[in-house]
Amino acid sequence: MLKLLASRFLQGLLTLFVLVTLTFFLVRLMPGSPYTDEKAVPEHILKELKASTGLDKPWPVQYGLYLRNLVLRQDMGPLIKKDGVQVSEVIGDSFPVSMALGLASMGIALLVGIPAGVIAAVKRNSPTDFACLAFAMIGICLPSFVIGPLLAVGAGLKLHSINVAGWSSPTDWILPAITLGLINAAYLARLSRGGMLDVLSQDYIRTAKAKGVPGRKIITRHALKGGLIPAVAFIGPAFAAMISGSFVIETIFQIPGMGQHFVNAATDREFFLIQGLVLFYGFLIVAANLLADLAQIALNPRMR
């Protein structure tokens, strides 16, 4: 167990190092730089600006400096298009917002998705099953940029104290959390239905039935544990994705989360911000996968 953990940890570190290195060079291969501006910047000004962030140095030197600052000072560098702002401030400001929204969405996804999937599996081929499946298909097929505005117009504009967008009043999390939650609920419903169907056809379930164990008990005691393994494997990375924000949800609902930075940093060529975000997201994914592995081990004795 410990050995497994240690090896996963080392793999994680290696992944992050490769990620940092690849990102560092890939962002510099894109056309333009953080100093590219619609109104041309005079050459002599550009020289001063580049020197102030070290972007005038050759790539290997920049790479060495970046790694040194990152490892020794935990310094991810500055933003270039925003004066006097550090990458760590941007992540520090926006991550708690995305985390809160992600947790709420995850709650909705779990509360809706898993029961729907389990009920569908138990009542296989019944109208309930078809309804759950239809719900899941709609959730998977309809993108958030359709569901989000529909909810905003349908609920936000009709109900006076639910705002269509914003992040200042206590009810502001409701619409974005539902949007983000429902999409993930749809995936979870399909996965848990599939997992449950697999388990329900196993011999040990038939044995339990033969021994006269009541239906409800078979589901909760015996089937659920194994049936949820595919869903749990999905939850790890999905959770990492949810708490790191979503560009679409954040722009539709005007939320100061982290997701928009992923897109804007790339179009703005904010080199240090892209690198910082990729590293941070990579860290979340690695950690979430590690936790998902642990959870699967706990659920499945054969994996121990």
Added chain:
Amino acid sequence: MLLRFAIFISCLSLISCQKESQVDRATKDGILLLANSSDPKSFDPQVVTGVLESNINRALFEGLIAFHPTEDLAAPGGVALEVVPDETFTVWTATLRPDAKWSDGHPVTAEDFAFTYERILSPGLGAKYASMLYFMEGAEDFNLGKTKDFSTVGMKVIDPLNFEMTLRGPTPFFRELLKHYTWYPVPKHKVLEYGTIAQIGNLWSKPENLVSNGPYRIKSFRRNAHIEVERNPYYWDAENVTLNGIRFLPISNVFTEARMFRDGQLHVTYGAAPEVVDLMKKVDPSAVRQEPYLGTVLYRFNTTRAPLDDVRVRRALSMALDREALCDNVFRGYLPAYGMTPPMGDYDPPHGTSFDPAAARKLLAEAGYPGGKGFPRLGLLIASRETAATLATAVQAMWREHLGVEVEIENKEWTAYIVATQSLEYDIVAGGWIGDYIDPLTFLEMWTPDNGNNNTGWDSKPFVAKLEESIQATDPAVRYELLFEAESILLEDSPITPIAWWGKNYLIHPSVKGWEPLLLDNHPFKNLKLVPQD
């Protein structure tokens, strides 16, 4: 499950009983809720370059000359009582208000202005808009590092309240220039407290350190959420400031801001997409505003590439554009542009190419492409923002229909598009220009061969000669005539084809009073009123 859902719905309906919207509340509190697109690059007026930053700076700072709430070309005194020229419009003397103060109570002095101009012109600061001050004698050489002696620049402090600015030539429109934020003062004592004069990233302009001289001072800032400003008690005209504060909201999505407006979360939106304008005209027409704005939508031709190096080809392409149809169908509130410069004040731009398909076909035939035969397939580069793609598709169809010419629309991501434009890696490229101040020069200067915004490869000696002549002209009427002639050369040679003069579309709540159409959209906030609606 059902029960839980029922509880949730009843909670929703309970909260929905409260009726007062954010706008109603803010109106009572005298706070303007203003959509402002995005977070500013900085609060330092000397390092920013954008429209959204200028909105925030206009609340926080005040220049020598202020904006008038209704008149574009009026020049009321701001921090200066007056700015007076000599008879050649070359030497200007500014007299500051004795009661002008920074938001920490320090007086605003001539010394602050000398420091400010030295700062923005210091090459080390890397101020992208330093060239706005090149109108001052010696400013360009100082900014280019040719001299380190600031006394060579035409800025002379006479006493704490008076200073004299010597310009490179007669500049009758200098008061217009002075309204631009690059000329706003910065507090010498604060800048030096947090660093040196020409230090990039000097922390004086961090929100928690910021000291300003305008009607408002910064109250709170939350990244990507809001910027709130409150009354500056030290402002010289504090008693006439009507609004108690302004909340700038960085909403980047035009549809989100439209929904927020309808939900009572905004007084004024930053813009309005064509779809929003059409819808709102049906459901709430009084909220829609469509006003002329000092900008031009244009296409650039790469004059270094065949066949666009042939003026006949460029003119033919330009003449085949039905600008009226484009304005009616693609844009909302834009006007067909036949000149580079939108009409402003006494300047009426020359009329360039009109829509004339027959003449266009004839010109193209003369250039060796009768009916478009043998014409190479050119690329039309755009960045997919706003209406760019719709416009390109319409233009593509017009060229096909009227000239038999095929162009291929190339869609690039924003930064890649700018890089391609600036390195002349395109055939035809979509673009636009927003004026910095109300004078034709801001639309014409850019077409000189060494200007970084030319990006067409066009190099015309007669054009440059006319511009240079205009810089020396003392008589404003003669000056406009020379600029008119320069613009005529530009339109005749057609390295660009103007398409539409910008229109500003936005939504405004009826409680906002005193927000009148202005060409630069630079509304002085201190004169606005918020009147609660019944």
